[in-house]
Amino acid sequence: MALKYEEVIVKYEPALGLEVHVELGTASKMFCGCNTVFGAAANTQTCPVCLGLPGALPVVNGKAIEYTIAIGLALNCSIAPYSRFARKNYFYPDMPKNFQTSQYDEPICTNGYLDITIDTDEGSKDFRIEIERVHMEEDTGKSLHMGGEAGRIHGADYSLLDYNRAGIPLVEIVTKVVNGCGKYAPEVARAYVSELRDILRGLGVSDVKMEQGSLRCDANVSLRLIGSEKLGTRSETKNVNSLKSVERAIRSEMIRHAELLNSNQRVIQETRHFHEDTGLTTSGRSKEQAEDYRYFPEPDLVPIAPSKELIAKIASTLPEKPSVRRKKLQEAWQVPDKEMAAMINADVLDLVEATVKLGADPTRARSWWLGEIARIANEKSVAAADLAISAADVAEVIALIVKGELTDKLARQVVEALINGEGSVAKIIETRGIKVVSDDSSLMAAIERAIAAAPDVAEKVRGGNIPAAGALIGAVMKESKGQADAAKVRDLLLKHLGQG
């Protein structure tokens, strides 16, 4: 019964709006000195300020402002010479002051853009995503709803509050309405978030881990009949926790909207939650009755007025754009377009680069990250970067292969063991007893046993039938359980039989 995506795009034109929240990687919170390390015991990273105790006052984290300016500059935005924080007032238990200190009508960065390229069947296509604003705000605490339906506030017996996250600096990057993507809308959105993530990572302002929530994307989607000017009613999908989900969530919403519109039903303006398992969204809070946040300028903070010198200084230290960097890498490594795209899609470009920087050959580095490691990551449904194997590990393994101390087959065992968390490369080789058997005397003993077991074959080789040696080499390899270096065995055997 469900519509096919192809049926949606022949009739409707999508419009997107993407709101990306990024947790900045500052050492301390937005308005106090509390630590920001992820995963600490509940409520241990709090103080009077981020708990909103009576009398406590905020002080802006200067580093957070510098990071935000850097983001704005990287996204080609204008940096406001004067901007202010505002209070967004609403009651919620995980918000200690019952207002969020945010930016409202005076954001620090405005009017930028980000160019992206997607790979399609019709060749690569370029899109310019216009950025409306980049602004700062503080994160809220976390509510844990106990009892009742898993994790939902409805029917819960009680809730636990953890304020460690309260006051973590957040940057919100909001696009203007993105039109003209047509059927590529889901891929465009994904490429935008991916490119944005690479930029943020390159700037070093956030660890941009979608799975841990340090980068979150809310996707606004609406449809209108092709040829129509008037935008349709939008839905806002939250809980989109991976790049793949960005694409899936938008595709799913486009189909859902089209089904409603086709049957003359209204699309409700609401927040929806994306579910990884089903690939579908469910209704959240309705936004038909817009909440009145009673924004007003935060009187506890003074306006932000970055000097021209500061902005120039930040601009001068911006790293090169990911697109430029990718081009340089591609040239340096002599990689075809398809391979390059594969690395970007598998999100291993940084890892390959780091591995090469540690002395590995680009081709070998690429084939490990894109081959064996990507395969395991895929099996485990995690990002390659989150596996317990580092660029340094891979570089070390490659170096051992080059030196002949590991065969490809043994190297795969080492890589698997690394990912299983069995320790360092050296430790794994030692405890698993992995080593290329290259000790001549023990190899010779094995060769002699092979010859003794098949004297007729040895005779053929002595007589000049070199290919016949394969059977003897095979026997030696089998005895050594693959640990012998096949090339070495061949050399020794042929010499021994007078053919070396």
Added chain:
Amino acid sequence: MINKSAVEMAEALNKGEITSVELTKAHLKQISEVDGQVHAFLHVDTQGALDQASQVDAKRNAGEKLPALAGVPLALKDVLVQKGIPTTCGSKMLEGWRPPYDSTVVRKLKENGIVILGKTNMDEFAMGSSTENSAYGPTKNPWDLTRIPGGSGGGSSASLASFQAPLAIGTDTGGSIRQPAAVTGTVGVKPTYGGVSRYGLVAFSSSLDQAGPCARTVLDAAYLHEAIAGHDPLDSTSINAPVPAVVAAAKDGNVKGMKIGVIKELQGDGYQAGVLKLFNESLEILASLGAEIVEVSCKYFDYALAAYYLIAPSECSSNLARFDAMRYGIRSGQGSAEEVMNATRQIGFGREVKRRIILGTYALSSGYYDAYYGSAQKVRTLISRDFESAFKLADVLVSPTAPTTAFKIGEKSNDPIAMYLNDIATIPTNLAGIGGMSLPSGLAAEDGLPAGFQIMAPAMKDDLMYKVGAALEAKLNTKWQGPILNSAPKLGAK
């Protein structure tokens, strides 16, 4: 000893005529004898005060050089947090809450060896002009126990007037230091906004709140001012500049050649005749000391009260949102978090607080913001400009502090507008962020109750108020043959 000034007490301590423990005990004794009648204190920290006093004594005995006011006791308005000591802000909402941290003002008091006797009564969350809005019952005016001591800091000023403390800390959002000072015959100073840190001052209206010194003499206030003022990195709105030399100015007290501007709009209708008469006598004294009296006009002051009652409630509606029973304070009700918040705020807040939260919520609402909050901010700018023009014509500006002397308890509690009008002369300085001082101008002929003389100075020129205040005070004390509080009725153990 308790009738002396803080400076005299400090001298006695320095000379070894008395110890801080003895001085503290004398004040604790006075508190136990008279506070049953006055109700200035919400909490008396007997042990904490004596511990602090003995520490100061030990340091003094060890020959350490101590700050000027070391060992002198003080009463702290219950809106400033002190680690481990109950802080209620005069509200039921915070009953039983003991803050886990010190406000910057308290930290500085402790660093200066000033002994904190306890926390003083106030209108709930500093909203009021009579201390009748305290959830813990009103404070009485030591001059007449049937009358109000002013507000919101009635407890601090009443404690001074009844010799329960020689020094006190108040906070002033629209006159809460100065108006109580005026009606109790004491001195109160609202420093320039940003002159004293607000860190740990439970916010009523963030852009208007300012802590300041309360005392019985201008020089005492100056010493306390210097002890608590200065830049604080924990308060973004704190001014990063040297503290004005207020002690030196108070000691100097020379007004010869100074221009003193009388604000035309802050006299006349609505002002009690006796209050105006005392004001004019003070002007004559200043003129006799060589100051030039000029008249200035601040025509937007007529809108000050209206602007204030939009800005302050707007900010308070947001500042008081945090009192939701989730983390501290009382908790009432059952069910969802929203139900508990609702029930708690219902019983935790008093009528005036609710009135202002509702007013502010309305003023900030979408569709009304521009007409109310937005317009009020414009008026605020115009009032600042009025002050700027006036300060081109005069070094300081003056007016009566409050239009009347202390009124009867209950007299205005059902008429919010009449109550609000009490702050008509003090509110403009808060809106402009400049300093203001009130000192006694005498006893009004009609009722024999004290009235206040207000001096206002440009931002960060707080020293000018002290100079003028000290000059006037000296002449008036000569005229009265001693401090005005000598004429106050004697309260005693019953």
